[in-house]
Amino acid sequence: MTIMAQPPTAGxxxxxxxxxxxxxxxxxxxxxxxxxxxxxxxLVGIEVLTIDARVVVASIxxxxxxxxxxxxxxxxxxxxxxxxxxxxGQITEDSAERKVRGALTGAGRAxxxxxxxxxxxxxxxxx
Amino acid sequence: xxxxxxxxxxxxHPLPLDGLRGVGADETALRAIRHAGLTAxxxxxxxxxxxxxxxxxAHETALxxxxxxxxxxxxxxxxxxxxxxAVVAELARGAGRYTELLTRLAxxxxxxxxxxxxxxxxxxxxxxxxPELRARNEALRAEGGGSQPDRVxxxxxxxxxxxxxxxxxxxxxxxxxxxLVMLDRHAPSVEGCFVNVSFLVPTGAQDDFDAxxxxxxxxxxxxxxxxxxxxxxxxxxVDAVEExx
Numbered sequence: 001m002t003i004m005a006q007p008p009t010a011g012x013x014x015x016x017x018x019x020x021x022x023x024x025x026x027x028x029x030x031x032x033x034x035x036x037x038x039x040x041x042x043l044v045g046i047e048v049l050t051i052d053a054r055v056v057v058a059s060i061x062x063x064x065x066x067x068x069x070x071x072x073x074x075x076x077x078x079x080x081x082x083x084x085x086x087x088x089g090q091i092t093e094d095s096a097e098r099k100v101r102g103a104l105t106g107a108g109r110a111x112x113x114x115x116x117x118x119x120x121x122x123x124x125x126x127x
Numbered sequence: 128x129x130x131x132x133x134x135x136x137x138x139x140h141p142l143p144l145d146g147l148r149g150v151g152a153d154e155t156a157l158r159a160i161r162h163a164g165l166t167a168x169x170x171x172x173x174x175x176x177x178x179x180x181x182x183x184x185a186h187e188t189a190l191x192x193x194x195x196x197x198x199x200x201x202x203x204x205x206x207x208x209x210x211x212x213a214v215v216a217e218l219a220r221g222a223g224r225y226t227e228l229l230t231r232l233a234x235x236x237x238x239x240x241x242x243x244x245x246x247x248x249x250x251x252x253x254x255x256x257x258p259e260l261r262a263r264n265e266a267l268r269a270e271g272g273g274s275q276p277d278r279v280x281x282x283x284x285x286x287x288x289x290x291x292x293x294x295x296x297x298x299x300x301x302x303x304x305x306x307l308v309m310l311d312r313h314a315p316s317v318e319g320c321f322v323n324v325s326f327l328v329p330t331g332a333q334d335d336f337d338a339x340x341x342x343x344x345x346x347x348x349x350x351x352x353x354x355x356x357x358x359x360x361x362x363x364x365v366d367a368v369e370e371x372x
Contacts, residue, residue, distance in 0.1 A: 031362035032203035041205035063282025081256035087346040096306040
């Protein structure tokens with residue numbers, strides 16, 4: 001099974017086979033090559049795992065839940081916003097400095113571009 | 128007899144099939160069908176195959192094992208060909224494209240990253256950084272919760288801020304890892320996650336990838352959780368080939 005990249009103490013899947021399978025199941029079921037002339041087994045009965053996140057967030061129930069959760073928060077102590085933008089900005093800079101992408105040969109870049117064309121014909125790739 | 132198809136590889140792939148068990152209760156052996164310089168890895172397709180946990184694990188284990196030994200084009204779960212001849216026909220029909228795709232995917236693996244906010248920490252952070260939201264929250268608290276319309280209106284404002292934060296943090300995760308990868312592609316949205324993204328990572332860049340992911344995880348500790356999977360077969364980087372034809 002997939003080995004989780006973080007140590008088990010980091011939480012989440014915990015590195016167990018169960019956690020690892022859970023975290024890749026939508027890839028196994030929704031990605032991978034589909035060949036028209038072959039059949040696929042019916043997925044009827046399997047829990048639908050993927051969602052439209054926007055639909056979940058935009059509902060009266062969600063609004064009420066958020067309002068209630070905010071009302072319960074203990075905001076005493078003059079909490080400061082976490083400094084995520086600055087930290088992530090630094091990580092991104094360091095990451096770019098490794099220049100793995102920049103070091104790719106011209107051929108490597110061409111390969112990347114061609115695969116990009118193949119897998120993203122509709123331009124929905126993350127921008 | 129029908130064949131369950133796991134993946135295509137190039138003929139030179141070492142095919143470590145010993146010890147791998149096929150999908151279905153009988154756990155039949157995997158075997159190779161060779162044609163046109165390509166190999167299809169198949170097993171006998173069980174009657175009435177369903178996506179049970181055992182079968183998903185068998186599919187995933189076979190593909191991860193094969194991917195670790197050389198480039199594969201992974202099938203989506205549950206792909207069944209009517210017989211060996213149909214598999215040979217498909218290898219013949221798509222030989223050029225499959226060979227090209229395998230060449231391009233060689234030396235790369237898929238890594239998947241999922242991020243989920245810890246809701247209370249996210250909300251506290253949004254309020255801390257937004258005086259207007261904080262004031263409305265305090266006003267509602269002073270009224271013992273406020274009227275239902277007021278709570279809905281406030282909650283909607285919060286939801287908007289949450290959505291913006293989800294989008295922002297997803298962009299952070301992708302931007303931090305993108306310099307180390309060949310390609311990235313959003314995976315299907317899954318419940319509770321603000322980001323679910325797959326990366327095509329050169330095998331030699333995996334340590335750097337893990338190091339950056341670890342720094343991101345530390346930066347987000349107590350605010351959001353990052354779960355990193357892989358190395359995986361390149362599921363997210365093959366599935367539009369048929370549409371392209």
